[in-house]
């Protein structure tokens with residue numbers, strides 16, 4: 001069974017920050033990613049096929065925005081705990 005590994009255009013490695021060095025492939029219902037530039041490797045179960053691509057890009061941008069928004073909130077809200 002041949003597994004096709006494809007480079008993800010524009011993907012940036014979360015470990016070494018190299019662009020276009022992430023490969024992705026699927027095997028036995030699992031989606032794998034690795035980086036040819038460093039040791040980065042991850043595997044994600046493919047269960048709900050409707051969501052995966054939305055989660056990667058959209059949520060990553062939102063998380064960055066949230067972190068920027070949350071920093072001043074933490075400082076202004078010491079009573080929270």
Ligand SMILES: [Zn+2]
Nearest residue numbers: 013016035038
């Ligand atoms: Zn890397």
